[in-house]
Amino acid sequence: MTQPHEALNFATVKIKNISIDQTAVVEKAARFQKRSIKKESKVWGLKLALNMIDLTTLEGKDTPAKVKQMCYKAQHLHDAYPDLPTVAAVCVYPSMVGFAKNEVKGTNIKVASVSTAFPAGQAPMSVKLDDTKFAVDQGADEIDMVISRGKFLQGEYNYVYDEIAKIKEACGKARLKVILETGELGTFDKVRKASDIAIQAGADFIKTSTGKIKPAATMPVTLVMLEAIRDHYYATGKMVGMKPAGGISNAKLALQYLVMLNETLGADWMNNKWFRFGASSLANDVILQLEKQRSGVYGSKDYISID
Amino acid sequence: MKKEHKLKLGKQSIWQYADAPESTSHIQIKKKYDLFIDGKWVKPESKKYFKTINPATEEVLSEVALAGKKDVDKAVKAARKAYRNVWSKLSGRERAKYIYRIARLLQERAREFSIIESMDGGKAIRESRDVDVPLAAAHFFYTAGWADKLEYAFPNRKVRPLGVAGQVIPWNFPLLMAAWKIAPALACGNTVVLKPAETTPLTALKLAELIQDAGLPEGVVNIVTGAGDTGAAIVNHDDIDKVAFTGSTAVGKLIQSSIVGTGKKLTLELGGKAANIIFEDAPIDQAVEGIINGIYFNQGHVCCAGSRLFVEEPVYKEVIRKLQDRIETLVVGNPLDKNTDIGAINSKEQLKTIENYIKIGKKEGAEFFQSACNVPKKGFWVRPTLFTEVAQSSKIVQEEIFGPVLAVQTFRSVDEVIQKANNTPYGLSAGVWTDKGSKIFNLTSKMRAGVVWANTYNKFDPASPFGGYKESGFGREGGLHGLRPYVRLN
Structure with a gap:
């Protein structure tokens, strides 16, 4: 469900400068890693993590056949394990949306498309809008846009705000995820500012990274963004989703992200409507861990498909 | 900020973490602990013992000797003998070797000490494991480094030890406070009679075992257990040169008035x-x-x-x-x-x-x-x-x-x-x-x-001095400043 967007003009919106203490954020994020998740709570967390994955392929060499294979995997993560959830969505380039949509028809799996000249975003506004409209017309349920980091770092906050607001409008019913590319922003203060701008401009989700730049998602940067979401919720009662993407490739780390989510935003966010993992290889490690919980021993990775 | 937008946290969470308790099966706590005097375990003259419990379960963990005046006198005598015959004659380098050894052994047995600290005192294992025990080891390491460099710590001064230090510590950081007290005293060439708090004596007694294992000369560190009376016996003993106390302001004031005119040196770290x-x-x-x-x-x-x-x-x-x-x-x-x-x-x-x-x-x-x-x-x-x-x-x-x-x-x-x-x-x-x-x-x-x-709070480092103004006490512990209360300068 999308929330109607009210203001299209940055000048009418006030973005407060929120200062972030980097050392303390890193320390706090590390504390979430000290929770011990075992037994039932681990299985519950692992299944939830699977169900939050945006299974992703974003490569120049993507073909309809590759996308088709990934979409099958999205629905059949590991049939040997009964009642396993599916992933939340598949995430592809706009040119692949039509194929993907066709493959996941009749399931709960959403099709997400990157847009706005992903990953660099260095294109004129008109191209970005066309890119987005094309993906929506092809049937994308969700749009993952990138912000213009260059403009943001120049201090052109109104440009960034208006850009997001326009793309949001072009999305229609599709939910909008706004990629900040935190690895290019430099400081947590700027991550926080970009988060606030994206949220104010109508983002349904804020997302850390394209996966093309390092560092991609980290726990501290995700915490800064979760706290921006929390402040917005405190002030307005409106929920915004969070998607860390890139670099989350093992189950243990995914569980630590969920601990952080659980203790920062709480139960209402603990589902794939409000939290996603952007990842290509996370699912298989989660499956490996679930099998380990079930059988007591680690199985070979050869038993798990790699689509 | 409208109150109705409530986050569902804690009890309202839909994800409850499974229990993850540390195992205690490998922990060795003796049924009864005697006093650690002159490198040996000695029965108290009073023949009295008191119980120490786990405050999280109210179960008795062990019985611990109650030291009376005679026991304290024995401990002070042992400390004096060790000071005169051995410890004050060792070079700083030799003293450092022993202190480093204590630090290393403490690191090796960190898990055991953490668990006992949590059992006896009630503090979360997350803290005893990540703060108390590593910081205690760090204090021994840090102070050991000063033992052969005292002439640089106090340039152009002749540095001598004080003699026998009587130390009384509280129950909130039992092992860490023992480290804060023992490490600088030993580094500067003093010997020690230390009394842990009556509700948390176990890690200090385990430390005594560790000190035995480290081969520290007999009598250099003596650990006597008991309550307020035992502490008073140490503070008021004639042959103590230095009193170091961490605890409540009320007791600190009592100590200060009781040693007036005795020439004993005093540091107090209070409320x-x-x-x-x-x-x-x-x-x-x-x-x-x-x-x-x-x-x-x-x-x-x-x-x-x-x-x-x-x-x-x-x-x-x-x-x-x-x-x-x-x-x-x-x-x-x-x-x-x-x-x-x-x-x-x-x-x-x-x-x-x-x-x-x-x-x-x-x-x-x-x-x-x-x-x-x-x-x-x-x-x-x-x-x-x-x-x-x-x-x-x-x-x-x-x-x-x-x-x-x-x-x-x-x-x-x-x-x-x-x-x-x-x-x-x-x-x-x-x-x-x-x-x-x-x-x-x-x-x-x-x-x-x-x-x-x-922009931070409760951060501790052995290199950083710690201590108070006004009724929070005087004297500093840790860092270069922490050596000053344990030396005589000429």
Whole structure:
């Protein structure tokens, strides 16, 4: 469900400068890693993590056949394990949306498309809008846009705000995820500012990274963004989703992200409507861990498909 | 900030973590502990023993010897003999070897010490494992490094040891306080008679075993257990050259008056009622975490706890709301569980004290908030507690509670908050949270407190001196300053 967007003009919106203490954020994020998740709570967390994955392929060499294979995997993560959830969505380039949509028809799996000249975003506004409209017309349920980091770092906050607001409008019913590319922003203060701008401009989700730049998602940067979401919720009662993407490739780390989510935003966010993992290889490690919980021993990775 | 948008945290969470307790099967606690005097385990002359319990379960862990005057006299004699014949004659380099050995052994047995510390004292294993034990080892390491460099620590002075140090330590950081006391004394060439607190003697006794294993010459460290009378016997013993005490201000005053005119040297590290100050321009989310660390660390059994919170008015509501939400996520319970944030109150007596202050706070009309978490039926527990709408004149603002109870006031200007922060008989520590460096320096220079943390709280390092102003005591522990109370300079 999308929330109607009210203001299209940055000048009418006030973005407060929120200062972030980097050392303390890193320390706090590390504390979430000290929770011990075992037994039932681990299985519950692992299944939830699977169900939050945006299974992703974003490569120049993507073909309809590759996308088709990934979409099958999205629905059949590991049939040997009964009642396993599916992933939340598949995430592809706009040119692949039509194929993907066709493959996941009749399931709960959403099709997400990157847009706005992903990953660099260095294109004129008109191209970005066309890119987005094309993906929506092809049937994308969700749009993952990138912000213009260059403009943001120049201090052109109104440009960034208006850009997001326009793309949001072009999305229609599709939910909008706004990629900040935190690895290019430099400081947590700027991550926080970009988060606030994206949220104010109508983002349904804020997302850390394209996966093309390092560092991609980290726990501290995700915490800064979760706290921006929390402040917005405190002030307005409106929920915004969070998607860390890139670099989350093992189950243990995914569980630590969920601990952080659980203790920062709480139960209402603990589902794939409000939290996603952007990842290509996370699912298989989660499956490996679930099998380990079930059988007591680690199985070979050869038993798990790699689509 | 409308209140109705509530986050579902803590008890309302849909994801409850499974229990993750540390195993105690490999832990060796003797049924009975004698006194550690002259390198040997000696039965007390009194033939009396007292029980030490696990405050989280109220189960008896062990029986510990009650040292009387005669026992203390034996210990002091052993310490004097060791001082005269062995320890004062060793070179600094040789002394350092022994202290390094203690540090290394402590690191090797860190897990065992952490678990026993949590069993005997009630503190969360997360803290004993990550703070108490590593920091205790670090203190031995750091101070060992000074042992052969004392002439550089005090340039152009002749450095000599004092003799026998009588040391009495509290129950909030049993092993760490033992390290703070023993390490500098030994490094500077003194010998030691140490008394751990009666509710938490076990890690000090385990440390005695470790000291035996380290092959320290007999009598250099003597550990005698008991209550207040034993402590008094040490303090008042004629042949003690130096008294070091960490504990309550009331007892500190007693000690000070009892040794007047004896020529004994004294350091006191006493109570506190620290101000933790949050400015409008502070990084609020991180400050909230700092407030939590400041007051709920070790169940608030911390002399430097940030127990008086001052929040600048424009951000008051935001801070309180965030603080309450954060409090809901704190896990209170079994200290040995790795997920526990807040463990058990150290003793029944302390529990009564804290409960009484909570009663007083309510009676004084303060707004009361407590986490909704469940606490175990057995054992001593206090949920993390918050009092707002208090004033400088409230009792819970003026007196040290030594528990997880925070009293919150608002302020309007820098001058006002400095005045209020200093308006206390104590002066051990303070915290200040702001994005502005100049404000930090302005405040730290005007704060009458031994330690002032900026944009952090409760951070300790062996290289950094620690100690108080006013009724929080005198003398410094840790760092170069921490050596000074254990040497005679010519």
